[in-house]
Amino acid sequence: MENEGGIKKFMYVNRKAPYGTIYALESLEVVLIGAAFDQDVSLAFLDDGVYQLAKGQDTKGIGMKNFSPIYKVLGDYDINKLYVEKESLEARGLTLDDLQEIMYEDEDDDWEEKPSIRVVSAAELRDLMDEQDIVLSF
């Protein structure tokens, strides 16, 4: 297995809606802990997982914690590759405008603010998954 300088490519694959089950929240907990290990990290959102990034989430009515603001601080943990599958958005009548704006500061480009969310096709996502050392599916 390729392992350049001890850094592995970790991809967290999120396929489920944010609140019907605990997968989304506990996936995010792994991402945050994992950030301390200085690996090459990306997140993928597909199927109902695209709803995890939806704008304007309000969980008062279901008595659960709204954890969606945490996605906005992932850039501070050097996590800035959030791939969203185009086909999953389209199947749900969603566009990029329905998702939260999530930015990071690019240290290689004079700390310019750039969007972390990248909409990719299923074929592109397949190729990205193929490049990974570790794929954790939630």
Next chain:
Amino acid sequence: MKLAVMVNEGPYQHQSADSALQFTKAALEKGHEVFRVFFYHDGVNNGTRFGVPPQDDRNITVQWSELAEQHNIDLVVCVAAAQRRGLLDENEAKRHGKDGNNIANGFRISGLGQLIEAGIQSDRLVVFGD
């Protein structure tokens, strides 16, 4: 090959708990090394010794405990997931003022860092989930 296994579903509800156990047994039989088995989400429930499945059914927890003893494999239950679901060892029970603990032989409670480390240290991390 050095393998790590992640178990994300509880016993009996989901076959993935059985599949993880069967996979781990098969890998060991083939001479592979199992660096660690990490239990997450409802998978932590595989580590309770208080489960009493019917006599004529398999006992998944007991099989994990036996496997850990025979092959000296590291069975790690995620502390955060375990706290939510009421899986405690002696220390955790004391720390949270609970009147008992239920962790099975061969399992230990630790943090998510153990999962990431298992991914880094192993040739493959195999995830069993829904």
